[in-house]
Amino acid sequence: MTAAASELHFLRYVPGTSPVHKMWAGTKLLVVAGIGIAVVAVPTWPAQAIAFAVLAAALITCRVSLTAAPRPPLWFFYLLLFAGFLALTAGGKPEVHTPALTLGFGGLIDWIRFTTLTVIVLGFAVVLGWTTHLADLGPALTRLFAPLRLVRAPVDEIVAAVTLCVRCLPLLVDELRTLYAVRRLRHPEVPTTVKGEILNLHDLLVGALVSALRRAREMADAIDGRGGVGPAPRLPVRLRVPDYVALATTTAAIVAIVVI
Template sequence: MTSVASGSPNGQEEARRSGRPVVLLVPVPGGSAIHDLWAGTKLLVVLGVSALLTFYPGWLTIGVVAALVLAAARIAHIPRGALPSVPRWLWIVLAVGGVTAALAGGSPVISVGGVELGLGGALHFLRITALSIVLLGLGAMVSWTTNVAEIGPAVATLGRPLRLLRIPVDEWAVALALALRAFPMLIDEFQVLYAARRLRPKRIAKGRKARRKRRARELIDLLAAAMTVTLRRADEMGDAIAARGGTGQLSANPARPKLVDWVALAITVAASGSAVVIETVLSLS
């Protein structure tokens, strides 16, 4: 019965309408050179590329970083199905933002039928949009190729020099590891709660004021249920951590950078440095 329903036109239309959801903090199955990289290497690449795009947000730099992200996705064998569907409202927002930015004008200016049109605002909007997409892709690559359990120990290792300043690096790493582990679990719980709430029969409210009160009551019920589920999950996770040796195990991992990590860092530094040099030379000329 399930296969027949899913193959029906109504089922296909419903699946097409819902689209592919956003999947966070769940690595793509399989193995590759990108999957085998140390988590600290990926964090260093994200930090360095983010700083690079902050100080040099030019088209050349964005293109170089986009090429690195696409090459990493190809090496990691990331399928197209991992990409989430873009909702229709986001396309509308982008269109409205593009038109609004285009009204600002600016150089370069083109002449169409005797009317001068400034493309500066539209080009700035396109550049910011491309930069945002590249940064989202970079973060998605880390999410798709990194186990959540490796992030906390990597942060503890990278922040080891900060211990000389009496900064609680290990505590921060433990808090980050717990948050990353709890985030996907809580999302699943909230989705189940929301689905169960939608299945409950609703009273037909008469009038706009009654509908507002009903929605407010539903929101309060959902928040109360979400808090209860969160506390229950936190208690279960605390018992599991205590049984496995305490929170110190969350930030302890003997993994360290290997030869492939140094190669990846060298490629990133070389590509970023080349883009900066070329952009600097072009701006001076």
């Protein structure tokens, strides 16, 4: 028997009454998108420091215990370290010269920069997940995408697709858990060859694909049964002080990222 050593809990809501919890979901989406795009477009160290400062402020303000942080499995960290090692072998400037060899750290520095960037962007997504009910995302997206109606973009359909994808995620995770359990029970022998590993992965992926397709079909039938997608809900938006503070901070951070 094996214990579940890691727990991801991605996009899982933590009940609370913090200012971040009280913000409109659309504000949080704007903050995540704004900072995320800015820091990806300008991935310098100062830009990452600014983005990290905003993330730290959000983490402190949302008052969620850090025990809620995703705990990736150990192999994930090994994989990350291996990627770092590969980046180191790529070389590049700056270089350190010794009598025996020359070491280039350019690749490693790029890898560190990319990794910290990913952590920051995922950190924002985690805070969004902790403080936002999934059901609030649909109405918020409807408001945020409203300008796209001017160019006849299918806003209702886009919002419905995004909302359904997010809602389907727990179901899919549950089915994948069952698939993995079935595989373990019916083929408990650990593969010892590359071919065995590939076949193992193949079984899981095919099962996951079949499961996802079946779920998608069932959901499509359910939507048809209720008369189609219909217009997305347009709930009134009531911005409060935390929303204005977050939007002002984000604007200042984006300007600083671009200017610095």
